[in-house]
Amino acid sequence: MNVIIAGMPGETAAAICCMMFGGVLEQFPGLKVCFAHGCGAFPFTLGRIEHGFNVRPDLCATDSTISPRSYIGRIYSDSLVHDPQALKLLVNVIGKDNIILGSDYPFPLGEHHPGKLIESMDDFNEELKDKLLAANAVKFLDLDRAMFDPLLNGTKSIEPQSKRAKMATD
Secondary structure (H helix, E strand, O other), X not given: OOHHHHHHHHHHHHHHHHHHHOOHHHHOOOOXXXXXXXXXXXXXXXXXXXXXXXXXXXXXXXXXXXXXXXXXXXXXXXXXXXXXHHHHHXXXXXXXXXXXXXXXXXXXXXXXXXXXXXXXXXXXXXXXXXXXXXXXXXXXXXXXXXXXXXXXOOOOOOOOHHHHHHHHHO
């Protein structure tokens, strides 16, 4: 089995747990962290992680007394999951305001057309797509979106990227 395929999601989940259980997010409440690979296995195993925290605090809650679920909304994830159901789970667990477009560039496992999965999600409205494609990254990096999207003229847009591109050519 290739470690890149199966190992990275587990390692990403382990990194998240280390930051939570190690008290890093408590010690640095203003720290913004974005995890790759759709937070790895973390969204799928959050229930198990929280259960372990509750029933075996001697193993999990040694440097933190805050439940892992309490950190949802404070951590960010990229969107690189390669699967519509996985992306829905990611949005449901991590939150629509905390997912940023991921590409994995320049590595070969990335999306060949970054954002294509997000754009293809029929049950995501345009506002959600915009958040995942751009707005959340701008917020995470504390940037002025108008610097990167001249069509906005200082206001936020919920138009899909393809519609904005069409407007620019009209």
